[in-house]
Amino acid sequence: MSIVRSARRTFFLYRRLFGTQLKAILEYQTDFFIMIVSAVLTQMLGIVFLWVVYNRIPDINGWTFWEVVFMYAMIYLTEGFGSLFFEGTWRLGGLVNRGELDVMLLRPVSPILQVLTNGIGMNGIGNIIIGFIMIGQALTKVDLHWSFGKIVIAILLIITAVAIRVSINLAANTSAFWIKNAGNAFPIMIHNLGEFAKYPITIFSMGIQLLVAVLVPFAFVSFFPAYYLFDKTTSPWIWMAPPVAAIYCAAVAYVLFRIGMRKYESAGN
Amino acid sequence: MSFIEIRQLTKQFRQAVKEPGLAGAVKHLFTQKYVDKTAVAGIDLDIEEGETVAYVGPNGAGKSTTIKMLTGILIPSAGTISVGGIDPYRNRMENARTIGAVFGQRTQLWWDIPISETFSLLKDIYEIPDAQYKRNLDQFIELLGMEDFLHLTARKLSLGQRMRADLAAALLHNPRTVYLDEPTIGLDIAVKQRIREFIRASNKEHGTTVMLTTHDLGDIEDLCNRLVIIDQGSLIYDGTLAAVKDRFARERVIHFQLQSADLPALREALDHMPKVTAEKLDRQHVSLRFDRFHITASEVASAVMRCGEVVDFRIDEPGIEHVIKQVYEGHITLDEQHADKETAAGTEASRR
Numbered sequence: 001m002s003i004v005r006s007a008r009r010t011f012f013l014y015r016r017l018f019g020t021q022l023k024a025i026l027e028y029q030t031d032f033f034i035m036i037v038s039a040v041l042t043q044m045l046g047i048v049f050l051w052v053v054y055n056r057i058p059d060i061n062g063w064t065f066w067e068v069v070f071m072y073a074m075i076y077l078t079e080g081f082g083s084l085f086f087e088g089t090w091r092l093g094g095l096v097n098r099g100e101l102d103v104m105l106l107r108p109v110s111p112i113l114q115v116l117t118n119g120i121g122m123n124g125i126g127n128i129i130i131g132f133i134m135i136g137q138a139l140t141k142v143d144l145h146w147s148f149g150k151i152v153i154a155i156l157l158i159i160t161a162v163a164i165r166v167s168i169n170l171a172a173n174t175s176a177f178w179i180k181n182a183g184n185a186f187p188i189m190i191h192n193l194g195e196f197a198k199y200p201i202t203i204f205s206m207g208i209q210l211l212v213a214v215l216v217p218f219a220f221v222s223f224f225p226a227y228y229l230f231d232k233t234t235s236p237w238i239w240m241a242p243p244v245a246a247i248y249c250a251a252v253a254y255v256l257f258r259i260g261m262r263k264y265e266s267a268g269n
Numbered sequence: 270m271s272f273i274e275i276r277q278l279t280k281q282f283r284q285a286v287k288e289p290g291l292a293g294a295v296k297h298l299f300t301q302k303y304v305d306k307t308a309v310a311g312i313d314l315d316i317e318e319g320e321t322v323a324y325v326g327p328n329g330a331g332k333s334t335t336i337k338m339l340t341g342i343l344i345p346s347a348g349t350i351s352v353g354g355i356d357p358y359r360n361r362m363e364n365a366r367t368i369g370a371v372f373g374q375r376t377q378l379w380w381d382i383p384i385s386e387t388f389s390l391l392k393d394i395y396e397i398p399d400a401q402y403k404r405n406l407d408q409f410i411e412l413l414g415m416e417d418f419l420h421l422t423a424r425k426l427s428l429g430q431r432m433r434a435d436l437a438a439a440l441l442h443n444p445r446t447v448y449l450d451e452p453t454i455g456l457d458i459a460v461k462q463r464i465r466e467f468i469r470a471s472n473k474e475h476g477t478t479v480m481l482t483t484h485d486l487g488d489i490e491d492l493c494n495r496l497v498i499i500d501q502g503s504l505i506y507d508g509t510l511a512a513v514k515d516r517f518a519r520e521r522v523i524h525f526q527l528q529s530a531d532l533p534a535l536r537e538a539l540d541h542m543p544k545v546t547a548e549k550l551d552r553q554h555v556s557l558r559f560d561r562f563h564i565t566a567s568e569v570a571s572a573v574m575r576c577g578e579v580v581d582f583r584i585d586e587p588g589i590e591h592v593i594k595q596v597y598e599g600h601i602t603l604d605e606q607h608a609d610k611e612t613a614a615g616t617e618a619s620r621r
Contacts, residue, residue, distance in 0.1 A: 024381030266337055266342055266343060
């Protein structure tokens with residue numbers, strides 16, 4: 001019961017804090033339309049590149065064009081959700097370096113929730129739109145057998161993919177507690193590892209496979225969902241891997257944040 | 270057990286040692302050297318509920334660091350804190366519900382939304398009941414004169430407006446303890462007065478415990494019944510403001526306006542009086558600085574009167590400002606034993 005209440009309260013506070021940011025952005029940031037369009041154009045370019053490659057070869061390691069498009073789209077989509085709803089992860093470094101986390105720690109609200117809602121990336125809308133369109137295309141162009149269970153699982157996989165993506169972003173950004181300079185080169189590097197997960201990881205060497213499947217498990221955002229949805233395996237339980245990975249990533253991010261907070265030194269007055 | 274109980278509280282910061290210039294920065298990448306800087310060095314402090322405590326010290330003395338540990342922002346390196354039975358770091362959220370804080374240098378308001386919306390957001394964050402929220406808000410708007418800027422975003426406020434809004438935001442949920450870190454810094458006297466009145470009212474009405482750091486001695490005189498002085502991370506005084514003045518404001522300056530003075534005779538007389546120095550010495554005006562523990566004002570006055578016709582005179586007491594400045598600069602120690610001895614000597618001198 002108390003878990004239900006606390007979940008409801010967290011969601012309520014998320015909505016309030018997000019709404020506040022949204023109002024602020026709509027008042028001041030009038031260029032978000034440009035940001036949305038530019039995000040769409042950037043991602044379209046990626047797809048065009050993929051299409052050119054597939055014009056020359058029929059498949060990569062047994063993966064067809066639309067199957068890889070699905071993986072691309074999962075990366076776009078999760079990135080979109082990450083920027084639109086959880087852009088605050090990228091602000092953590094600034095908050096720590098300028099000592100602005102102080103204010104969040106004074107309030108009886110989880111600092112993680114406050115960090116997550118510290119910003120909104122309107123360009124996320126572009127990524128979400130293009131991501132959904134491409135996923136829709138990919139799932140209809142490939143001949144699949146849909147059942148009610150599979151639809152539910154597909155939705156679950158999208159949710160867990162977002163959770164993994166956001167957790168990895170947050171975990172990478174907690175580096176700000178240890179690396180005390182204003183830049184966020186490290187989290188950007190981790191974020192860019194997501195590029196590997198746009199392709200079936202089986203095409204990479206073992207080292208990279210371990211990197212994106214275990215260490216920084218972006219493969220559970222795109223590759224494993226594709227593996228399940230496109231019936232690449234006879235094992236019906238493979239769909240459970242991404243949710244497990246999501247819980248693992250969220251736990252790691254949470255623990256890193258807690259440990260990092262002990263390192264937090266505020267900033268002198 | 271006191272309401273706020275601080276025991277052997279210590280905070281050390283790790284500071285990177287970098288040699289100057291680019292070469293130094295590059296070198297630091299490979300050989301990282303650190304020194305531990307102690308900001309707070311084992312302080313003990315007890316504060317009862319409803320007290321108003323001024324926490325004073327020079328820049329870098331450890332005031333803000335102490336406040337940040339009391340509010341749960343920073344984890345202590347050693348020692349314990351209990352605020353109303355709660356450990357502020359371990360039970361930060363629980364503690365946060367019962368405290369309010371204003372950091373003069375940093376706003377807690379949402380930068381881009383109107384002040385009124387910040388308040389309503391805080392209502393949801395602190396789960397303030399409707400009736401209490403309405404009552405407090407109406408009262409605060411009136412007391413702090415916020416009517417004019419309630420609809421503006423924090424970004425657009427002047428410093429004085431922002432500080433008033435910040436103070437209102439910190440007290441909306443009727444916190445039991447309020448920490449104010451330089452709440453009147455950079456404000457004009459009218460706003461200062463308003464803020465002081467507001468704090469006083471809150472302390473009186475709700476019995477709110479107030480701990481405030483300030484460089485403004487008016488704040489201390491107007492608001493606080495207790496003065497705690499910290500320097501280099503250690504407490505060097507804990508007592509009333511009056512006692513500090515009594516004990517350590519030993520120097521007085523007495524100014525005479527004279528009809529005509531026999532200056533050579535006066536100089537002669539001064540030579541025989543211990544610890545009396547002339548600030549000003551001409552035929553019409555004589556100002557003498559003396560230590561009241563060594564010589565009484567009447568002794569000084571009678572010596573002057575012997576050498577001329579006194580038209581008028583007044584005595585200047587040093588402001589608390591002056592006393593605290595001397596403490597910071599190390600001219601007087603507020604060490605308890607030492608102080609007692611000096612007071613004893615002083616009493617003896619005045620008896621003489």
